[in-house]
Amino acid sequence: MRMVFVLLLACMMLVSTDAAGQTLSTSNATIELKSAEAAPADWHSEAPPVDGWTPVKLMDLWDARWPQHDGVVWYRLHWNQTSADQPAGLLVDYVNSAYAVYVNGSLIYSDTHLTEPLSRSWIRPQYFLLDKPLLRPGQNTLLVRVSGLAAYQPGFGTVTIGNPASVLAQQRRGEFWRYNVQLFDQSVGLVFGGLFFILWLLRRKDAYYGWYALCTVFWSLYSFNFVASSPWPFDNTDVWEALNAAFYVISTVTFAIFLLRYAGYQWRRTERIMLMFCMALFVFALLCPQWTGRYRTVPIVFGCSTYYASIFWFMGYALRHPRADYYALAGSLLIPLVVSAHDMLLFLSVIHSDNYLLAVTSPLTIIGMGSALAYRFAVAMRRAENFNVELQREVNAATHQLTETLKREHDLALNNARIGERLNLVRDLHDGFGGSLLAAISTLEDPRRQPGPAQVVTTLKELRDDLRLIIDTTTHERDTDLTGLIAPLRHRWSQRFEAIAIDSQWTVDGVEDLSLGAMRVLELLRFLQEALTNVLKHSSASQVHVCIRREGEHLSVDVHDDGSGFDPGNLTSPGAGLPSLRVRAGRLGATLQITSSPGEGTRLSFDAPLSPLV
Amino acid sequence: MASTGDHIAFDRVLIVEDDEPTQRRLVKLLLELVGSTDCVTVADSVAGAKTAVSASEPRLALIDIGLPDGNGLELISWVAKQHPDTSTVAISAWGHEEVVLAALRSGAVGYLMKERDDAELRSALQSIRRGGALIDPLIARRILAFISLASTEPLTPPLTSAESSSKNDTALSERESEILQFVARGFSNREIAHLTGLSRFTIEGYTKSIYRKLAVSSRTAAVFEAKAMGLL
Numbered sequence: 001m002r003m004v005f006v007l008l009l010a011c012m013m014l015v016s017t018d019a020a021g022q023t024l025s026t027s028n029a030t031i032e033l034k035s036a037e038a039a040p041a042d043w044h045s046e047a048p049p050v051d052g053w054t055p056v057k058l059m060d061l062w063d064a065r066w067p068q069h070d071g072v073v074w075y076r077l078h079w080n081q082t083s084a085d086q087p088a089g090l091l092v093d094y095v096n097s098a099y100a101v102y103v104n105g106s107l108i109y110s111d112t113h114l115t116e117p118l119s120r121s122w123i124r125p126q127y128f129l130l131d132k133p134l135l136r137p138g139q140n141t142l143l144v145r146v147s148g149l150a151a152y153q154p155g156f157g158t159v160t161i162g163n164p165a166s167v168l169a170q171q172r173r174g175e176f177w178r179y180n181v182q183l184f185d186q187s188v189g190l191v192f193g194g195l196f197f198i199l200w201l202l203r204r205k206d207a208y209y210g211w212y213a214l215c216t217v218f219w220s221l222y223s224f225n226f227v228a229s230s231p232w233p234f235d236n237t238d239v240w241e242a243l244n245a246a247f248y249v250i251s252t253v254t255f256a257i258f259l260l261r262y263a264g265y266q267w268r269r270t271e272r273i274m275l276m277f278c279m280a281l282f283v284f285a286l287l288c289p290q291w292t293g294r295y296r297t298v299p300i301v302f303g304c305s306t307y308y309a310s311i312f313w314f315m316g317y318a319l320r321h322p323r324a325d326y327y328a329l330a331g332s333l334l335i336p337l338v339v340s341a342h343d344m345l346l347f348l349s350v351i352h353s354d355n356y357l358l359a360v361t362s363p364l365t366i367i368g369m370g371s372a373l374a375y376r377f378a379v380a381m382r383r384a385e386n387f388n389v390e391l392q393r394e395v396n397a398a399t400h401q402l403t404e405t406l407k408r409e410h411d412l413a414l415n416n417a418r419i420g421e422r423l424n425l426v427r428d429l430h431d432g433f434g435g436s437l438l439a440a441i442s443t444l445e446d447p448r449r450q451p452g453p454a455q456v457v458t459t460l461k462e463l464r465d466d467l468r469l470i471i472d473t474t475t476h477e478r479d480t481d482l483t484g485l486i487a488p489l490r491h492r493w494s495q496r497f498e499a500i501a502i503d504s505q506w507t508v509d510g511v512e513d514l515s516l517g518a519m520r521v522l523e524l525l526r527f528l529q530e531a532l533t534n535v536l537k538h539s540s541a542s543q544v545h546v547c548i549r550r551e552g553e554h555l556s557v558d559v560h561d562d563g564s565g566f567d568p569g570n571l572t573s574p575g576a577g578l579p580s581l582r583v584r585a586g587r588l589g590a591t592l593q594i595t596s597s598p599g600e601g602t603r604l605s606f607d608a609p610l611s612p613l614v
Numbered sequence: 615m616a617s618t619g620d621h622i623a624f625d626r627v628l629i630v631e632d633d634e635p636t637q638r639r640l641v642k643l644l645l646e647l648v649g650s651t652d653c654v655t656v657a658d659s660v661a662g663a664k665t666a667v668s669a670s671e672p673r674l675a676l677i678d679i680g681l682p683d684g685n686g687l688e689l690i691s692w693v694a695k696q697h698p699d700t701s702t703v704a705i706s707a708w709g710h711e712e713v714v715l716a717a718l719r720s721g722a723v724g725y726l727m728k729e730r731d732d733a734e735l736r737s738a739l740q741s742i743r744r745g746g747a748l749i750d751p752l753i754a755r756r757i758l759a760f761i762s763l764a765s766t767e768p769l770t771p772p773l774t775s776a777e778s779s780s781k782n783d784t785a786l787s788e789r790e791s792e793i794l795q796f797v798a799r800g801f802s803n804r805e806i807a808h809l810t811g812l813s814r815f816t817i818e819g820y821t822k823s824i825y826r827k828l829a830v831s832s833r834t835a836a837v838f839e840a841k842a843m844g845l846l
Contacts, residue, residue, distance in 0.1 A: 461731070464729055468729070472752070476752070480755065483799050483800065484751070484755060484798065484799070484800075486800055487751035487752075487755075487797075487798060487799055487800030488750065488751050488752055488800070489800070490751075490800035490801075490802075491750060491751050491797070491800050491801075491802060492734075494800075494801075494802030494804070494805070495733075495734055495737070495802065496731075496733070496734075498802065498804060499733045499734075499737070504802075506800065506801075506805075508799070508800070
């Protein structure tokens with residue numbers, strides 16, 4: 001078999017001496033082989049056919065020549081080496097779809113799948129290094145076995161041979177522009193798509209974020225065609241190509257809807273029809289891939305039209321509605337407009353090149369569209385912030401107004417309180433001081449009173465003490481606690497008792513932070529003052545103990561002396577002030593306890609609730 | 615030490631009082647204390663008082679704060695400035711605490727309240743003679759409030775280095791403010807003496823020292839403040 005093959009090769013060399021090809025004269029030169037011979041064969045052809053060779057110009061797409069030929073086409077090329085002492089670089093620029101390479105009859109490369117599912121080697125140019133003995137001086141023959149399907153532009157590009165370094169550089173360049181840039185494009189698309197998808201998840205009502213994400217996702221699926229090296233996960237090229245076309249159409253339709261949404265439109269019926277078409281295309285692609293694949297030009301032209309129509313529509317819209325983000329978006333769409341026109345012509349084989357340019361510029365478009373979206377987002381944010389500022393101002397104004405109102409109300413309340421206090425003071429003067437005054441007058445008018453000024457003085461002093469209490473409580477009630485309010489009385493009476501050698505002891509306990517209110521404090525002070533006056537006047541005591549302490553929710557007041565005491569049953573006893581003391585205790589919500597017997601001293605005590613009785 | 619404060623001999627006393635019964639009452643009280651009224655001069659106006667002070671250089675001047683031809687506070691300041699050897703005691707009716715405080719800050723070493731019983735006035739005068747002073751809870755509270763106010767926002771302009779040395783002289787000692795706290799809560803001198811382990815005369819000395827510090831701290835600001843309070 002091998003022998004036959006080699007013989008055949010030898011024959012062919014003889015036959016085609018006129019097609020001997022170019023000559024590589026120096027080790028630094030490179031030559032590009034642009035002509036070859038092509039011969040069709042079946043899927044399983046293992047050796048080049050003996051006849052049927054046709055001269056072709058490279059790059060060659062065989063679907064034009066053999067429109068129905070699915071299978072293998074052999075390409076044969078020749079070149080001359082002046083010398084084989086230096087190795088030569090070999091660049092196979094473009095092969096669609098799977099291929100194997102033979103140099104001077106020896107296999108130097110073969111794709112993984114030469115039958116379906118065909119390897120997809122069309123993207124990357126391949127580089128090989130040839131050396132002796134494979135490379136030989138004089139004529140060398142390159143045989144390339146290409147497997148492809150007529151529907152998907154099968155063919156073979158030019159071959160470059162020469163200085164290894166420059167050939168390798170050319171291969172790298174090609175790989176960069178045709179493969180790496182696509183990969184980068186894919187990444188950018190997915191990143192932006194993902195970003196705006198998340199944004200859409202958080203802001204469902206801004207639907208254009210969602211459509212943009214959808215568009216970039218389908219565009220990435222479509223673009224996957226440019227980086228995939230096999231039809232995986234599918235088992236044949238037809239499904240791959242059919243779905244690829246479907247993805248393309250879906251991405252253009254979602255793109256169109258995105259532009260509509262961005263401009264604030266919603267063309268329900270048109271959108272629905274387009275989406276249904278997408279759906280149908282998708283289903284067709286899965287159910288009859290071969291049919292869909294072969295006629296993919298139809299959906300792709302549809303997609304393309306949709307794409308251009310939407311771009312043109314949006315540009316018109318942007319011109320009619322001047323706005324920075326519209327201009328930015330329209331500007332970013334102008335790039336693909338030009339570039340994709342080029343690509344479309346390329347696809348339709350109107351112009352010939354192996355480079356689809358859209359991939360190169362598409363990151364620019366994606367970034368441009370992303371910027372427009374981001375700008376819009378920023379504008380919305382700014383509006384929200386301005387709204388916050390506005391809101392803050394309103395809140396401040398409202399707060400200010402409220403403060404004013406509260407202040408007015410507070411002033412009013414304060415004023416009312418002052419009026420109330422004044423009324424209380426008047427009532428105190430009337431009840432207490434006035435009462436004492438009347439009592440004093442009737443006492444002094446009583447013809448049975450003891451002659452001499454002593455009683456007059458006593459009575460007047462009582463009046464003075466009462467006035468003192470009123471002044472002290474009304475002027476200081478607010479700025480001190482009960483201890484502080486009791487302090488002047490305590491101090492005064494301590495001095496008085498001291499002056500007449502009565503030992504007075506005070507226990508004031510647990511009332512530091514107590515506030516009873518002016519009226520009740522005054523009542524308490526009057527009670528104490530009258531009780532102490534009684535001790536001073538009547539008891540002949542040597543000791544008096546005043547105890548005021550808080551006990552839970554009660555104020556316990558206790559005044560006891562070791563004086564002569566009296567018989568509580570005897571109303572004519574010296575305890576003349578007792579009714580008044582009872583009344584005062586009663587006003588504090590307590591019942592006065594009187595414990596006394598002649599010679600045993602006197603104890604006056606009561607427990608007043610802290611909160612006033614309602 | 616404060617308790618050894620100046621004993622004030624009542625050998626030359628000036629009473630500045632326009633109300634005759636009060637004059638008589640004070641003369642009687644002084645008579646009870648010193649046994650003779652030879653040394654007591656009475657003036658009933660600011661002008662008369664100034665003449666009398668300049669003429670006789672009394673050791674003690676009892677000055678009514680409400681005088682017909684001027685203000686007792688001013689007179690107290692004047693005496694404190696012109697005749698530092700003359701101690702002044704303010705006389706107040708229904709002692710309005712602000713007025714009493716202003717008098718103390720003007721330089722008075724004590725105060726008497728007209729509405730008090732003779733016994734109380736007598737003990738106040740005795741205390742003054744011993745070199746001490748008496749104090750009431752409400753006055754103590756005013757002083758405490760004033761001190762805390764002054765310590766948070768100084769009323770006087772920032773002290774120069776020369777003046778700052780006198781700052782310690784005007785700040786209340788811990789003992790002094792403790793005594794003021796007790797007084798403000800109504801404790802009698804006897805009780806405070808018991809609680810602090812000091813003698814009651816020592817406490818009276820501390821009280822006088824507190825008054826003196828009030829005067830020193832406010833000598834410059836007193837008139838201004840009294841004016842601000844509407845007292846002048």
